[in-house]
Amino acid sequence: MAERRPRVWVAQPLFDDTVAQLAAYCDVDATTAITAHDSAALAARLAGVDGALVTLNERIGAAEIAAARSLKVIANVGVGYNNLDIAALGAAGIIATNTPDVLTETTADLGFALLMAAARRIVESDRWLRDGHWGQWSFTTMLGADLHGSTLGIVGMGRIGQAIARRGHHGFGMTVLYHNRTRLPADVEQAAGARYAGFEELLGRVDHLLLALPYSAQNHHLIDAAALARMKPSATLVNIARGGLVDELALVDALAHGRLAAAALDVYENEPDVRPELRALRNIVLTPHIGSASLATRRAMVQRAVDNLLAGLGLGAHAGRPANVVNAGLLAGTAAGVGDAGSRIDINKR
Template identity: 80%
Template sequence: MTDRRPRVWVSQPLFDDTVAQLALHCDVVSTDAVTKHDSASLSANLADMDGVLITLNERIGAAEIANASALKMIANVGVGYNNLDVPALNAAGIVASNTPDVLTETTADLGFSLLMAAARRIVESDRWLRDGKWGQWSFTTMLGADLHGSTLGILGMGRIGQAIARRGHHGFGMKVLYHNRSQLPAEQEQAVGASYVGFDELLASVDHLVLVLPYTAQNHHIINAAALAKMKPTATLINIARGGIVDELALVDALANGRLASAALDVYENEPNVRPELLALDNIVLTPHIGSASLATRRAMVQVALDNLLAGLGIGPDAGKPVNAINAELLSNGTARIAVAGKKIYDKKR
């Protein structure tokens, strides 16, 4: 047992009332303004901390944790965690967590919104109207693609993919095809109205393709020039997964030369930088990684991350067992720095 309270760093401004819960148990160092932390800044802020609450903007690897000898727990506010070098954390015994489940429906809402906007040319039409071009109207102005009765393809069929499938099948009467590294059980397929097909068949068959698969080295640029060439020239592509899944220059080429009708992106390879070639296109909808950006969902994400952090510091009903640990094997094999379940690791008296 130690006689001090854990020290915690919060990397970005979040929700004050939620983060205030940390102060009941920890000494908290908060970042007051939105800050772009470089490697040196991260290293300095992680030093002497027992736990940290970070966003996807903070990239943490071996260099950043080299001097963080007390660090036990990193709570990532987000589902994805490609901002974390998990092998480096494993080697150091540092447990990390994410925030799954709470943003599934909100992200699916955004994915379907982008699909509708791209297929029906909503953003392009808005810009055309604002530019005073309505007087140039003809019967074929701004013709888009139907969703109802069309074929929806989903690449990646986790929670968000299934939520999108439900919207398409039950809400719009779409035929839903999907490809995933493993096929869903029959009852799950029936519940969302989806049928499993191979990757190439998915590309060739769908009118609209939504990407919701996790980013891995194997999935890097899985949507490349060859994949795009297999799609219908009338098809729509939506990416709400991770930017590296799509070869952006190949996508630009397909959109600019009529080999793909439209696209919508919420994620990019070099966020927050967006390729100027994408910005120059009319037949693409671009949003700044807002998949989970509803007030209720973002608050829920911070709460889940905070609960994970406290558990990793040996506090609360899940003490020593953060529910959403992404490297939970550290807990089971005894190599984690955090306390075992139920063991008090600090004294609240300062």
């Protein structure tokens, strides 16, 4: 009797030619229209599959996998994975993967673009011109802040933070300070053109602050009213990390009352909902979580997720060796194949 093919679910429309690679090994159920899957729908979809390819829009925890008896791998299309309950997946023996590396430079590009847009009031100037106000021009119209020669502070000095530091230091002659949970080796600091600083010191010294750190419960609202009060009133804030790092109401208050010059956000606390108080401000740039949104990078992310999904199922060129396992403790040398009674990886093995 022929060994059954594994079943996989693709949660959102992605790139058809890349997703089609799954069909060489698996029976594929691919969602053909952008869909908001609620918890019940996710649970129903996951119940009958061996693997799933999901995006940040799919929030998956214990309730969604309760009936997913054959599920072995969830491949997340994104470097972040706070849409997944990693503890719940680990307890169920389900591998979770992400797509780091391939989006580093593209996300750094977007971070620097937001930095420039906020500092030089690009969006505000565009709106002002379109509204027909150019006839009211004066010598002090739309004065912004320089980037060249200024001080840039980066909180979170992983791959993306380092890429932004290089752009600032080598491209714009900026003094770059950074704060990280762990100080970087001297040679990495030198390559990035960055110097370590304590968090409180960094807040008080920088002209521009950029957040590029992972979100956790411990750093929820890291940038709150007290942190904003330590910053220069002329400073700008950019967040390309996760929305929960910033107390959005405190930010609104600081921007509205001149205690912070400008901000730019690509991420929000309650995506896709954006507070009306934020949308009403003139001195803020708002983009819809597009850090990785170049064609080449998004294609590379989907390819990485497909590769991870196949490898996690014990299939393809990298069978049993998915490159980007978030809960790496589940891997004990090689992943279990679907054919051997569908057994999951023993999470007690190390």
